[in-house]
Amino acid sequence: MKMLTMLALTETRLLLREPLAFFWGVAFPMVLLTVMGLSAGHIDGVSLVTIYEPIVIAFISVAFGVQGIPVQIAGYRQGRILRRLATTPAGPARVVGAQLIVSLSVIFTATAGVLAVGRLGFGVPLPRQPFGFALVVVLSAAAMVALGLLIGAFAPTARTAGAAGTVLFFPLMYFAGLWTPQLSAAARHIGQFTPLGAATQALGVAMTGGWPHPAALAVLGACTLVCAGLAARFFRWE
Amino acid sequence: MMMHTGSTAIEVERLCKRYGPKIAVDDVSFTVVEGEIFGLLGRNGAGKSTTVDCVAGLRAPDSGRIRVAGLDPRRDRARLRRLLGVQLQESQLQDKLTAAEAMRLYASFYDQPADIDDLLAMLDLTEKRNTWYRRLSGGQKQRLSIALALIGRPRVAILDELTTGLDPVARRDTWRLIDQIRNTGVTIMLITHFMTEAERLCDRVAIMHGGRVVALGTPAELGRPTLEDAFIALTDHTLADHTLTDRRS
Numbered sequence: 001m002k003m004l005t006m007l008a009l010t011e012t013r014l015l016l017r018e019p020l021a022f023f024w025g026v027a028f029p030m031v032l033l034t035v036m037g038l039s040a041g042h043i044d045g046v047s048l049v050t051i052y053e054p055i056v057i058a059f060i061s062v063a064f065g066v067q068g069i070p071v072q073i074a075g076y077r078q079g080r081i082l083r084r085l086a087t088t089p090a091g092p093a094r095v096v097g098a099q100l101i102v103s104l105s106v107i108f109t110a111t112a113g114v115l116a117v118g119r120l121g122f123g124v125p126l127p128r129q130p131f132g133f134a135l136v137v138v139l140s141a142a143a144m145v146a147l148g149l150l151i152g153a154f155a156p157t158a159r160t161a162g163a164a165g166t167v168l169f170f171p172l173m174y175f176a177g178l179w180t181p182q183l184s185a186a187a188r189h190i191g192q193f194t195p196l197g198a199a200t201q202a203l204g205v206a207m208t209g210g211w212p213h214p215a216a217l218a219v220l221g222a223c224t225l226v227c228a229g230l231a232a233r234f235f236r237w238e
Numbered sequence: 239m240m241m242h243t244g245s246t247a248i249e250v251e252r253l254c255k256r257y258g259p260k261i262a263v264d265d266v267s268f269t270v271v272e273g274e275i276f277g278l279l280g281r282n283g284a285g286k287s288t289t290v291d292c293v294a295g296l297r298a299p300d301s302g303r304i305r306v307a308g309l310d311p312r313r314d315r316a317r318l319r320r321l322l323g324v325q326l327q328e329s330q331l332q333d334k335l336t337a338a339e340a341m342r343l344y345a346s347f348y349d350q351p352a353d354i355d356d357l358l359a360m361l362d363l364t365e366k367r368n369t370w371y372r373r374l375s376g377g378q379k380q381r382l383s384i385a386l387a388l389i390g391r392p393r394v395a396i397l398d399e400l401t402t403g404l405d406p407v408a409r410r411d412t413w414r415l416i417d418q419i420r421n422t423g424v425t426i427m428l429i430t431h432f433m434t435e436a437e438r439l440c441d442r443v444a445i446m447h448g449g450r451v452v453a454l455g456t457p458a459e460l461g462r463p464t465l466e467d468a469f470i471a472l473t474d475h476t477l478a479d480h481t482l483t484d485r486r487s
Contacts, residue, residue: 010339013339014332079332
């Protein structure tokens with residue numbers, strides 16, 4: 001426990017020393033939500049800020065899970081940090097565990113921040129089905145972190161890991177509705193089978209008081225299990 | 239725990255390791271006595287690093303027997319990690335971690351770590367304690383890496399390519415440091431391809447070539463007239479074949 005705590009503290013400290021990652025993953029979602037709030041636009045009578053809240057929450061989990069984690073893991077492998085740790089009582093798996101803990105904590109904190117900005121800045125009501133909402137936030141963060149682990153398992157260098165994360169960012173966030181919140185019927189249909197399409201739809205439902213559809217939860221759960229399983233199976237420590 | 243002087247710290251017996259068709263280590267045996275500095279010499283690709291990986295428990299041997307302080311590096315891995323300090327070739331630290339933070343982190347891995355301030359002072363890093371790793375010079379990085387290998391008060395330390403990439407002054411300083419460490423009773427296995435370094439520091443050396451140990455003894459025994467001459471005679475391809483033929487006849 002002492003080792004994991006120290007590793008997690010170290011990872012937190014290192015993250016705080018990366019202003020760019022912090023801006024992209026924490027500040028940018030809030031800025032985007034603020035812009036939507038200030039624009040005061042509506043789609044079908046629903047304010048843009050309400051529509052965008054689930055989207056920027058999905059964005060946070062992509063930024064830290066799919067874009068952050070693979071670069072960290074591949075960088076640690078490339079710099080032989082994992083190998084170095086393998087010769088200590090801590091072992092290499094613990095530092096990966098610490099990264100997951102820190103990434104998930106930051107995702108949840110930033111999500112709370114987004115909810116606060118929406119509520120305090122623009123009067124968006126807090127989720128009316130808080131448990132369903134929290135469940136989807138946890139599952140989508142888990143799915144994106146697992147996908148990040150999978151990329152990290154394969155990517156030989158930090159550079160390729162970063163490129164893979166960026167390539168995945170576009171389809172993931174397209175189906176979440178980042179560029180066109182009102183997807184066509186066909187895109188929406190396909191989207192519900194993608195993790196973040198399912199996540200944003202389920203988050204939207206929970207915000208208005210409904211319980212997320214079991215299919216959405218199943219998509220997120222399956223993505224988590226498949227990615228984490230493959231990552232565990234194929235992970236290369238060096 | 240006091241160990242008998244003259245007892246065995248590292249025992250490698252008939253170690254073999256291959257990667258696919260390539261034989262990396264072929265029937266290697268040697269022992270390192272408690273408290274000695276043992277040098278493992280050889281050209282690139284001689285099998286030194288694979289041997290070290292097996293001794294450190296990072297790789298499983300195909301066959302052969304290894305004991306480090308009486309422990310099997312694979313089976314007793316958890317216990318071995320507590321008494322073995324390793325400085326790995328080309329291993330880095332996080333760019334934005336300071337020297338002192340790295341020391342505190344690694345100290346947290348051990349039950350009774352060495353004093354961080356003492357170790358930083360011994361390695362002449364006190365002034366750099368709050369400097370990010372990426373802003374340290376090559377020599378400072380190397381010294382920090384040695385400090386991290388010693389933070390757990392290891393009984394056995396493996397130092398791989400200790401002075402590669404260091405300027406001559408930094409190399410001399412590092413040698414003095416190894417002398418100091420020897421005086422604390424740590425057994426050291428040193429991997430190098432600098433003959434002067436081996437001559438200066440090692441009590442005994444093994445010269446590896448083509449995955450085998452081709453010579454084993456004190457630098458004085460092997461050096462004819464210098465260790466470097468002996469090394470080249472043993473490991474230069476054309477000459478080495480000749481030497482082997484000579485031995486067989």
